[in-house]
Amino acid sequence: xxxxxxxxxxxxxxxxxxxxxxxxxxxxxxxxxxxxxxxxxxxxxxxxxxxxxxxxxxxxxxxxxxxxxxxxxxxxxxxxxxxxxxxxxxxxxxxxxxxxxxxxxxxxxxxxxxxxxxxxxxxxxxxxxxxxxxxxxxxxxxxxxxxxxxxxxxxxxxxxxxxxxxxxxxxxxxxxxxxxxxxxxxxxxxxxxxxxxxxxxxxxxxxxxxxxxxxxxxxxxxxxxxxxxxxxxxxxxxxxxxxxxxxxxxxxxxxxxxxxxxxxxxxxxxxxxxxxxxxxxxxxxxxxxxxxxxxxxxxxxxxxxxxxxxxxxxxxxxxxxxxxxxxxxxxxxxxxxxxxxxxxxxxxxxxxxxxxxxxxxxxxx
Numbered sequence: 118x119x120x121x122x123x124x125x126x127x128x129x130x131x132x133x134x135x136x137x138x139x140x141x142x143x144x145x146x147x148x149x150x151x152x153x154x155x156x157x158x159x160x161x162x163x164x165x166x167x168x169x170x171x172x173x174x175x176x177x178x179x180x181x182x183x184x185x186x187x188x189x190x191x192x193x194x195x196x197x198x199x200x201x202x203x204x205x206x207x208x209x210x211x212x213x214x215x216x217x218x219x220x221x222x223x224x225x226x227x228x229x230x231x232x233x234x235x236x237x238x239x240x241x242x243x244x245x246x247x248x249x250x251x252x253x254x255x256x257x258x259x260x261x262x263x264x265x266x267x268x269x270x271x272x273x274x275x276x277x278x279x280x281x282x283x284x285x286x287x288x289x290x291x292x293x294x295x296x297x298x299x300x301x302x303x304x305x306x307x308x309x310x311x312x313x314x315x316x317x318x319x320x321x322x323x324x325x326x327x328x329x330x331x332x333x334x335x336x337x338x339x340x341x342x343x344x345x346x347x348x349x350x351x352x353x354x355x356x357x358x359x360x361x362x363x364x365x366x367x368x369x370x371x372x373x374x375x376x377x378x379x380x381x382x383x384x385x386x387x388x389x390x391x392x393x394x395x396x397x398x399x400x401x402x403x404x405x406x407x408x409x410x411x412x413x414x415x416x417x418x419x420x421x422x423x424x425x426x427x428x429x430x431x432x433x434x435x436x437x438x439x440x441x442x443x444x445x446x447x448x449x450x451x452x453x454x455x456x457x458x459x460x461x462x463x464x465x466x467x468x469x470x471x472x473x474x475x476x477x478x479x480x481x482x
Contacts, residue, residue: 151284151457153336155367158194159422159441159448160187162373162397163215164345167194168334171284171457172277174205178332178343180219183256188222190448195227198450198467203227206274207262209234210330210345212242214253221256230263233274235295235328242325268330270299285337285459292362293331293347298354303333304363312385313357319349319377326372327351333362337459339477340365342387346372349380356386366462366477367453370394370410373401374421381409388415390475391464393451398426398444407432418473420451420464440466 151171158165164179165187175195181187195201207229209217223229237258241250274289292299321327329345342365344352352371355361368389372378373396392410396402402425410419419434424442436442440449449468455477456462465472 151279151281153285153287153339153455153459154199155334155341155453155455156194156198157369157393157395157422157440157451158187158191159446159450160190160215160219160395161423161448162395162400163187163219164210164395165191165219166343166369166395167191167199168289169199169201170276170287171279171281172287173201174277175199175201175203176206176208176274176276176289177204177223178208179210179216179345180207180223182215183218183222183253185222187219188226191219191223192226194450198452204229206231206233208268208274208330208332209257210332210343211235211325211328212238212254213324213326213346216345217257218253221260224260224262228263232262232265233268233330234265235330236267238325242328243323269294270297279457281457284457285339287334287336290333290335291330292333293329293344293351293355295328296351299361302359302361302363306360306363309358310356310360310382310386312360312382313353316353316380316382321348321350323348323377326377331355333365336455337477338479339367339455339459339462341367341369342389343369344371344378344383346378348372348378352378352380352383356383360386362387364388364478366475367391367393370396370401370406373397374403374406375401376403376405379406379409381412384409384413388413390415390417390478391453392416392419393453393464394419394421396421396423396425398423398441398446401425402432404429404432417475418464422449422451437469437471438466440468 154169156167160181163181165181166178168176272291326346329347331344334341365387374394421439424439
């Protein structure tokens, strides 16, 4: 007959083993989900978009402002929402503080295996305080990461593909960087773009924004477009006289929704089904951009990380499509999950329970 002590020990051992098996099963189930996930992290008007592939690789596009806040928010989404413990790739789209500033703190929280950027500037792109800019760049220059790469038009990130035969192939391609563009359209289109014509001209200067890296993510038929803070004249070059991008499903509204960007020729040519604005409570969501989005017939839903709390509060989408309604918010993120075959996707705001499903458009012929 077994002693009570042995029975208790056995029960504890069996319970622990069962718990470990359950956790392992949950991890395997998650890895077998085979969705492509995009998280828009609330960095309050900066850049911080996380992409997680079906093969479990994590690609972070931009890192918010310096300090612990934005790096901490990205870290929580990577580790808690996505369940990962490192970044395979960090893409810094340009050297404005709200896009690269959080990277050194993030590198202390998470291993970063590969870093992609335009090459660290040797002078202030804004032409202001040279010494101050170089001092600000020092933590980024010295941070501990794996391999560093200078990204250029036409480059494709080296991503692992899922072994599941029913899962679509994922690619992330650079369409523009340092005011240089791909030479041929992604879809092979050579027809002049009928959208192009006369339009107001706007400034071609503004810190490092003109040098923004432009990315196109493809997952089967699904397309996601992110032009960071690219300015109005350069957006036009992406689609005029030829549409180099093609049509997309999801458009990350350029430059946080500022009117210096979001050329109507670009938005019309992309013809997105969904727009996502990475704005702040008083930054972005400006009148001209908001009017352009509302006037684009293809757009079925407009999402914002923050409610615009300025006096022009009419420039807001519906509140159910806004992740954070108050200035002192919970830093809620927006999530998008694309089905393994790329044929449909779900946009959700987990903190509020909002969820909506969309069908992926057929690629333009």
